[in-house]
Structures are given as structure tokens and as C-alpha cells.
Amino acid sequence: MEAKELKEILAAYDAKLDNKLSLNIASLKSINLDKSENKMQAMLKYRIVEIVAFSLLALFIGNYIAINWSQTHLAISGVIVGLFTLIALSGSIGQVVLLQQIDFSKPIVDIRKKIELVNTHGLLFLKLIFLSTPVWWSYVVVGSDYLFSVDLYARMDADFVLKYLAVNFLLLIPLVWFLNKLTYKNLHVKWVRKTMGLVTGSKTMKALAFLHDIEEFEK
Amino acid sequence: MNANKKDIFVKTIDEHKKIIYKIVNSYCPNREDRKDLEQEIIIQLWNSFDSYNDNYKYSTWMYRIALNVAISFYRKEKKRPTGSQIYNQASIFLVEEGDGEEDAELEYHLKLLQGFIHDLNELNKALMLLYLEEKSYEEIAEILGITKTNVATKISRIKLKLKNEFQKI
Known part of the structure; x- marks a missing residue:
């Protein structure tokens, strides 16, 4: 079929619609047009709750660091926990900015990208959890000190602490490389696709695959 | 209100x-x-x-x-x-649904076309719809948020695919 024939079919279809397409005004008016809350607004509320929670946590950690400034090991542990809290907080702020930029009257590719980036938010937390593994002792040190007033560091053997820090520092390098690979840009790589499929939900995977499609569409 | x-x-x-x-x-x-x-x-x-x-x-x-x-x-x-x-x-x-011979033929072709459009991904589907609406490349680019050149390239690819699909019938 040539383009001309195609256009003829469509012109006939258009003519048919012009003649036979009707609007039921009563039905249209019965639609609750003022249905105020949509999915985006509900998501915005969740993200604002996240921002409030992370801000409170950041304030608490800031206070903890200030109180324990003279005890280097507690201050460093606090700074590490604080750093992760700030990354999570900035991620949530970024989501709110994205959500507020979503306007369906804007160009489709731009809006789809923003929506799918919002849908992949879970991936940030997953990456933070992975990234926390080499420094998980910071959480334990801060937690046990704050909740039970037990300074675990003081009870540890100095040799063990040094070995622990060295091993975890070495672990950090492949971990950062691994986490950098976990993006929609690398979905064509089998192990990346499989790993992400395994650790994220289907919603996140769908969003990542669509981000990949959008990028292909833009080329 | x-x-x-x-x-x-x-x-x-x-x-x-x-x-x-x-x-x-x-x-x-x-x-x-x-x-x-x-x-x-x-x-x-x-x-x-x-x-x-x-x-x-x-x-x-x-x-x-x-x-x-x-x-x-x-x-x-x-x-x-x-x-x-x-x-x-x-x-x-x-x-009302058309029941004349002319309508039946139109319906047949439309079903084929809709089937083809349905198989496209979400973005190509939007592009095809706009093309079939005879929107200018400039307007399609404006609606989708891609360049005019990109619109032209994609449309020629889809048209070729469409031609091949219809030739199979």
C-alpha cells in the first residue's frame, strides 16, 4: 500500500467520523471534572513525607555529630550515616522537583522521561543499601551508642578495625563500578538486565526499559 | 464551578x-x-x-x-x-456502525491499519497517529519534543514497514 492509498483510506474514515461521531453532552457533564487528586499528586505527598522524614533524620544526625565531635570514631560514624541520609534527602527533593515539572501539555518525550525517572526512584534506595554495605558498622556504632549507650568501637581490637577498614575500602571500588553499571543505559548488557530484574520490582524494570526506549526514540 | x-x-x-x-x-x-x-x-x-x-x-x-x-x-x-x-x-x-459494502471495505482496511499501529511501541504509535492526521513534521516535532529531522527519518522507516506489512496481505 502506498502513502496515497493510505491517505485515501484515512480521508474516508475521517469523513465517516465527521458524519457519525457524536458527543453525549449529558454524559460528558456527568464526569466528575473536579476530581482533584491524581496519581502524581498522591506520589508528591509520599515524596514530601520522605523529605520531612529524611530532614528530621539529618537534623538528628547533625546533632549527634555535634555532641560527639570530640570522640572521633563516633563523629566519623555519624558523618557516614549523615552522608547517606543527605543523599537520600537530595534524591527525594529531586523527585519533588521532577513531579512538579510534569505538565501533560508539554512535549511528550520530555514528560515521559520525567514520569519514568519518578518511577525508578526505588533504584536510588537500592543503590544506597548496596553502597552502605562496606560501612554498615557506622550504623551499628551510632545505633548502639544512641539507643543502648554502648560504645562498640571501644570494645574492638585495633588490629581488627584496621583490617576491617582496609577490606571495606577495597570493596568500595568494585561496588561503585557495579552500581554505576546499574542504569537503563546498560539494559542491553545481559548481566545488568538480570541483576536489575532480580533486585528491583517489575514496575522499576518497566520504567527503566521505557527510559531506554525513549533514548532510542530520540536518536 | x-x-x-x-x-x-x-x-x-x-x-x-x-x-x-x-x-x-x-x-x-x-x-x-x-x-x-x-x-x-x-x-x-x-x-x-x-x-x-x-x-x-x-x-x-x-x-x-x-x-x-x-x-x-x-x-x-x-x-x-x-x-x-x-x-x-x-x-x-x-x-451507527456502517453496514454498506463501501463501509465494509473501509472497515477492513482500517482494521489492518489499526492492527499495524497497535503493534508499534507507545512513542512510535503517537508518531504514526500524528503522521496519519497529516500534521506537518514541524508540528509533530513540537508535540513529541524531538527534532524535525528525527521525525522525517522515523516516519520514512515506519512507512516502509507499513508498506511491507500491507504487501504481505
Whole structure:
């Protein structure tokens, strides 16, 4: 079929619609047009709750660091926990900015990208959890000190602490490389696709695959 | 609610009902879901009605909103029991189904074309719909947010694919 024939079919279809397409005004008016809350607004509320929670946590950690400034090991542990809290907080702020930029009257590719980036938010937390593994002792040190007033560091053997820090520092390098690979840009790589499929939900995977499609569409 | 504003809105929808009808039919293979998508598009158009920017043609603005809503709707996993009569309540509908020989032939070709469009991904589907609406490459680029060159390249690829598909029949 040539383009001309195609256009003829469509012109006939258009003519048919012009003649036979009707609007039921009563039905249209019965639609609750003022249905105020949509999915985006509900998501915005969740993200604002996240921002409030992370801000409170950041304030608490800031206070903890200030109180324990003279005890280097507690201050460093606090700074590490604080750093992760700030990354999570900035991620949530970024989501709110994205959500507020979503306007369906804007160009489709731009809006789809923003929506799918919002849908992949879970991936940030997953990456933070992975990234926390080499420094998980910071959480334990801060937690046990704050909740039970037990300074675990003081009870540890100095040799063990040094070995622990060295091993975890070495672990950090492949971990950062691994986490950098976990993006929609690398979905064509089998192990990346499989790993992400395994650790994220289907919603996140769908969003990542669509981000990949959008990028292909833009080329 | 401002009754006058609502009347203007209803009049605008009436003037552009073909856009909504075609998009709903292209993105909803399931008849039962069409009413829901139609409602979502109308609600979104209403919510954005005050922020309409007259730098753009009304149809450009409407296509952007309707396509964005349709793509979101299409990407949701919908599970509705079949056999629902909800489509009978649609606001935009065909007064009668054609039964003449000419209509039957048109229906046949349209079904083939709709089948082809249905198999395209969400973004190519939007591109194809706009192309078939005889929108200029510039307007298609404006609605989708890609370059005019990109629009031209993609359309020629899809046209070729379409030609091959129709030649198989």
C-alpha cells in the first residue's frame, strides 16, 4: 500500500467520523471534572513525607555529630550515616522537583522521561543499601551508642578495625563500578538486565526499559 | 464551578472529539477500557484548560495532553473483567456502525491499519497517529519534543514497514 492509498483510506474514515461521531453532552457533564487528586499528586505527598522524614533524620544526625565531635570514631560514624541520609534527602527533593515539572501539555518525550525517572526512584534506595554495605558498622556504632549507650568501637581490637577498614575500602571500588553499571543505559548488557530484574520490582524494570526506549526514540 | 467555562469546555471537546476518539481507539485494544481512558483524557484537559498557552494551536495542546494521558494509561497494568457494558456510556461515540459494502471495505482496511499501529511501541504509535492526521513534521516535532529531522527519518522507516506489512496481505 502506498502513502496515497493510505491517505485515501484515512480521508474516508475521517469523513465517516465527521458524519457519525457524536458527543453525549449529558454524559460528558456527568464526569466528575473536579476530581482533584491524581496519581502524581498522591506520589508528591509520599515524596514530601520522605523529605520531612529524611530532614528530621539529618537534623538528628547533625546533632549527634555535634555532641560527639570530640570522640572521633563516633563523629566519623555519624558523618557516614549523615552522608547517606543527605543523599537520600537530595534524591527525594529531586523527585519533588521532577513531579512538579510534569505538565501533560508539554512535549511528550520530555514528560515521559520525567514520569519514568519518578518511577525508578526505588533504584536510588537500592543503590544506597548496596553502597552502605562496606560501612554498615557506622550504623551499628551510632545505633548502639544512641539507643543502648554502648560504645562498640571501644570494645574492638585495633588490629581488627584496621583490617576491617582496609577490606571495606577495597570493596568500595568494585561496588561503585557495579552500581554505576546499574542504569537503563546498560539494559542491553545481559548481566545488568538480570541483576536489575532480580533486585528491583517489575514496575522499576518497566520504567527503566521505557527510559531506554525513549533514548532510542530520540536518536 | 463556572458554568460558562464548562460550556466553553464542552464546546471545545465537541469541536475536537475526533482527536480523542482516534487516540482512545489506538491506545486501547480493550473496548471496556476505552471509556476510562476517554474520561481520564477529558479530566486532564479540564485540569489544564486554564493553563492553555495560545502560542500553540489548540490541537497541538490537545494532542500533547491526550497522548501523554493515553501513554500513561497504556503503561498501567489494567485488569478488568470482560463483558462489561461500560463502553455504552462513553461520551464520544459513533452514531451507527456502517453496514454498506463501501463501509465494509473501509472497515477492513482500517482494521489492518489499526492492527499495524497497535503493534508499534507507545512513542512510535503517537508518531504514526500524528503522521496519519497529516500534521506537518514541524508540528509533530513540537508535540513529541524531538527534532524535525528525527521525525522525517522515523516516519520514512515506519512507512516502509507499513508498506511491507500491507504487501504481505
